[in-house]
Amino acid sequence: MPSVRDLRDRIKSLKNTQQITKAMKQVAAAKIRRAELVQRQARPYADALGEMLQDLMAAVGSIDHPFMRPGREGAPLGIILMTADKGLAGAFNSNVVRAGETFVRERGSEVVYYPVGNKARNAAKRTRFETLEAWSLSAHAKLDTARGVAARVTDDFTAGKISQIVLVAPKFVSMMTQRPETRVLVPIEGAKRDERTGPRAAVEFAPSPEAVLTRLLPKYLEFTLYSAMLETDAAFFAAQLVAMTNATDNAGKLLDDLTLAMNKARQAAITKEMLEIVGGAEAQAG
Amino acid sequence: MAGKTVPFRLITPIAVAFEGEAELVIAVGTEGEEGILASHAPFLTALRPGILRANVGGDGGATKRLEFATSEGFLQALPDRVTVLVDAAMQRDQIDTAAARTDLEAASERQKQLSPQTAEYAREQSTIDFAQARLQLVG
The missing domain is CATH 1.10.287.80 (ATP synthase, gamma subunit, helix hairpin domain)
Known part of the structure; x- marks a missing residue:
């Protein structure tokens, strides 16, 4: 006794x-509000970019962009593993890491990791796979980081160092639920054409739809990574709040x-x- | 006298930099300057870093000239609206001259190590052009 x-x-x-x-808990609650605000501010850009992409996809016949071609056969997968920088949020980070590992096991392929977030970097270091470069989620302006990651994976993909660009990142389902999500970003699976809507009107492109699309696709990748980083932030604080x-x-x-x-x-x-x-x-x- | 106007939005991933009625929008496209008036035929082009100008509706029907230093992006004109998407857009009073100079020097330095025709070279060029656009706008 x-x-x-x-x-x-x-x-x-x-x-x-x-x-x-x-x-x-109180800090996390305040930070969620801030993270959600930043996410909301990115939405007009996302909508406009999506609309432009749709117009372009409807207009181009065939496009010869590296992102539309399958990657080099036999090259390792490029996995962008995205977590928070810190812990104390339950199984938030380890869920993402596990989702990445599951994906790798299913594919049974070699992998190059591109960790974003300090926890992802630590996890990638423990695996037998290569990590060429790592980024912190919140140390620098997120847009700059996203641009850096996009540039790196694009270069490695075009150089044939990796066969696919895969993103494993948490998804903000609700305040109570955050779930890791795995998406193949590149190569872009068969130009998604919405047959129902079709092109809105005869759109004129300068110089050509192909040329504009060639510039738009890398931007699209950059922005996808940026918005995934914002979502990771929001999801992390929600997980920490819980x-x-x-x-x-x-x-x-x-x-x-x-x-x-x-x-x-x-x-x-x-x-x-x-x-x-x-x-x-x-x-x-x- | 104010002419016919069209809703114009200048959007960056971080914020909507401008939203309002514009009479005329002039942007630096990859094919040269593009001037967009109201009721423009559907049009989509890529933009180079440069200075974007717009005559927007001010108070009491008078128009006001706005100038932004913008990084690379896209311009979409539709008969009923004009949308410009860029990574960054700054008005004169938002520009940090010292930061622009530092960016310019750092990017030029990095570019010297690269061979032209590579993606890295083009990226550094874009950084250089954006820094120059900012410096030009500050004057």
Whole structure:
């Protein structure tokens, strides 16, 4: 049976922990709002870019762009593994890493990792596969990082160092659910044409649809990575909010139990002393 | 006198840099300068880094000339709207001259190590052009 003092010390330290988790929970909640705002601000760009891409795809007959051709046969897969820089968010980061590993196992192929986020970098280092370059998720402006990653994977893809560009990143399903998602970004699977809508009108392109598309596709890759980074950020804070809410609740439950145990121990000590006093008094009276 | 206007949006991944009615939009396309008026036929082109100018509707029907230094992007004109997508757009008062100079020098330095016709070379060129557009706009 632990002494009253032991229990009091434990309660004190647990209260400190609870303060920390509570503070982290509030910080995460504030940061989610900020991350969601940035995501919302990127939406007009996403919509406009998607619309332009659709017009182009409808207009081009055949396009000879490296992104539309299959990668070099037998080359390793290029996996962009995207996680947060920090932990304390439950299984958030390890879920992404595991999704990447599962994908690799299913394909049974060699892999080159392009980690974005410090946790992804650490995970990639532990594998037997090569990591050519790693980026931090939040150390620099996200747009610059996205551009850097896109440039690197594009160069490696065109040089035949990798056969595909695959993105493994968390998806923000809801505040409670974040799920890793695996997408093959390049080569672009058969130009997706929406037959129902067709071209809106006869669009004129300068100099030609093919030339504009050649410029637009790399931009599209860049922006896809940028918005994936924003989503990773938002999903991370949501996961951290959930994890810290649970931690605070669990600390509360444990505090209740410990307080009860401490009160019992204190009462037992008092009772014992009373018995001794009464026993002593009776002995003297006798 | 204000002429016919068209809704114009200048969009970057970070924000909508401008949204409003424009009488005329002039951008530097890969094929040269493109001037877009209202009711333009559907048109789509890629843009080089440069200075984008727009005459936009001001208060009381008067038009105002706006100038942005823009990085590479795209311009889409439709009869009922004009959309410009760029990585970055800055007005004169948003430009950091020292940062633009640093970018220019760093990119020129890196470009010297590269051979022309490579993707890296083109990327550095784009950085150089954007830095020059910023410096030109500041004057």
